Amino acid sequence: MKQQPVTQTKPFAITLDVGTSLLNKTGSWRTERPVYVDRLPPCNNACPAGENIQSWLGFAEEGDYEAAWRAIMGDNPLPAVMGRVCYHPCEGACNRAELDDAVGINSIERFLGDQALKHGWTVEPGASTGKKVLIIGAGPCGLSAAYHLARFGHAVTVHDANPQAGGMTRYGIPKYRLPREKLRAEVARIENMGVTILHDSRIDDVLAEKTNGGFDAVFLATGAQLPRRADIDSDGQVPLVEAVTVLRDTELDNPTVLRGNVVVYGGGNTAVDVARTAIRLGALSATLIAIEARQDMPAHRFEIDEAIEEGVTIVNLRSIQKINGPTVTLEKMVRGEDRTPEPTGEYETIEASVVVEAIGQNTDVDALNDIEGLVAKNGSVQVDTAMKTGADGVFAGGDMVPSARTVTTAIGHGKKAARNIDSWLQNTSYQPADKHEIAEASKLNTWYYSDAPRTIRPMLDVVRRTSGFAEVVGDLVEDNALFEARRCMSCGNCFECDNCYGVCPDNAVTKLGPGKRFAFKYDYCKGCGICAAECPCGAISMVPEEI
Amino acid sequence: MDQVPETKQKVKFYQTGTFTVGNRLLDDEERSVQATIDRSNSLDSGHRACQGCGEALGARFAIDAVMRATNNQMIAANATGCLEVFTTPYPETAWSVPWIHSLFGNAAAVGSGIAAAMKAKGREDIRVIAQGGDGGTTDIGFGCLSGMFDRNDDVLYLCYNNQGYMNTGVQRSSATPGAARTATTMPVGPEPGNPFTVGKNVPLIAMGHQIPYVATASVSDLHDLEHKVAKAMSFRGARYLEIFVPCPLGWGSKTCDTIKLARLAVETGMYPLFEAEYGEITGATKIRHRQPVNDYLKLQRRFAHVFKKDNEHQLETLQAIADRNIAKFGLIDAERSKI
Structure with missing residues (x-):
């Protein structure tokens, strides 16, 4: 009675078409x-550089790291740098935070950036258009614009006043947050696309350089280096210096004044960077005086936490009134109703060997006043939505125009300016694509996503952090980078x-x-x-x- | 029954694991039948089930899985009920499989007969399914079903449990839960709709017959359901699989909430998912995110009265039933047992 195995696939006994x-x-x-x-994913919407984060996470979660990296490179030429220094507003917007924790986008970007350097992946420049563009400033904004213009096929020359490229990423961000070989390698990749970067090359007369060099357009990205000064009454016995100078001198290995009891005045990331640098240079103590309450400080939470771990003392709701010999007089403040600190008229004193001011910077607009049509006010250059100044063929971006003044914003400005310069060179105007409706958390059915807590990046031991400039935050390895990428919920798509x-x-x-x-x-x-x-x-x- | 192993092997970590129907990151053998582009669609479009019908969905899930497990060599006998009425109004049929009509109460007997015929013809490669709703299974067809179990006939009986006679106007069946309002169990004052002290649990009764395989499944957990169908088809003899299928019409729920309700029935403990072999429980599907019964009940008008003042005892009783299921079937690992 045993039957042979049946291999037919037509359903048994079906011979006629039924009335269906x-x-x-x-x-x-x-x-x-x-x-x-x-729908527009909230991470993409939050990215100042306009990265299509969800798209490159999609490639990364399948293990196609090169495709993921190339998707990043469509917007941002410096993933290894930005994977370290970006304050990742994308993660702040991530819907996954409502489920467990935000996806560690920044750490995956860093992993991809490092993969590209390890494997030597490159991007080809576009076919030559014969147009020439002059860029002033080789900071993140200038580099971003140079890269994107090269992809459009324009010939780009970048002038920078400093001995090396990188701008504030080199002279403002300490090595423990951004190892210089990463920056150097990503800049070299842009140079290999045919971009000329001239160092120690300050341009005082932009229009003359434009005419003499036969450039068709100019992009200004000189940043903001003029320190703002607080009104402090000092007898000059202890040095009163500026944060940008201190960080720059540290980068240039110049003798620095961060010795003894270092007092830093400011509540932003630059102030925290100076305090952490002082610890690494062997200061007896590093005290940060912030006028804001702790929760209102502009510095990022994790920067503050890392600084405290390393021994930085943070004193909130104090303003520096005067410096007499080594004695610094502080006025106590209270947190007002709208979170604005208000003076109380009560004072206290601390001892200082040096006081560093870190309360912000302005753009040096004096050098630009000769350019006809260009408008500078409140310490920044005015531009329209196409990043164009009032002067013909002159565009500007980065810290020198009104903006959030972050590296990521600068990268985004460089891209936006490059697109507009490209259109302007072709006598057209750049039309950005319409934005989709945002994919809010309420539109998702998150039951379907696996339970998966965030992968924490390893941290360098505190003792080793405080005794040198080794990088504090470690890498994800491939296994956990893949895991992290797969936590993306693909919101809205x-x-x-x-x-x-x-x-x-x-x-x-x-x-x-x-x-x-x-x-x-x-x-x-x-x-x-x-x-x-x-x-x-x-x-x-x-x-x-x-x- | 305190330590029961999980019914499914854990898959590697992926974005959505096996929670979604498909997952492009899963290996082939972990993918569901429903995710394949060439699935049988045994129950095709154009049928006349209400919008959001859980039974139409459960039937396609189950029969497509049987088709894959048997290399398309199967026959289905169908009890009268919603499933028959909405799929086969003369001269149309929505079935694209060999399918035979039977009476309300004798689908199990018809299945037994087909199995006997196949045996006589030496065609035991052709597998037999009998299927029906809870009314045709737990009430009207119960004698035939018990007989099929008793003789250990080589039939898989699929019961689509929507907890009442929905086709004839939402009357109570012996699978209707306590407190549910139906046309024949209207709530009056503090009295619940369906009394708590009546009804029967057919999966447990089926286990009492010592048949090779008994399981419960839900349309909200497709991978679990397909796994149980495949497992059932790996046995010869009588098998029983009950599938929980919400009914928007009979339950007074939104048509888009069908899967959500099925999921909540599982996650509250109101409908435990387990499997048993030869009368012994062998596994229970763990609750992933435990929910209070209110979340399940408040989406259904048949339970609206339990939220009225002075009816708190009904709500408490329903929660107690869910808690008891969780403890009895080991639906939550001990360390996670608090809500």
């Missing part, structure tokens, strides 16, 4: 129709999980195959809305039918 229910178009029952949509295809009681979804997503069979869709309710990432919208 497909004749019954149940789509006519519908009052709402499901529609596939793409279909990642082909097949849920809609599976959960439809009416079999009214067609699967189009890998990468092609899905289509609704509106002939049969009854509009129950299960697909939209069960879409993990919020990529289906229910739209009322016209009845």
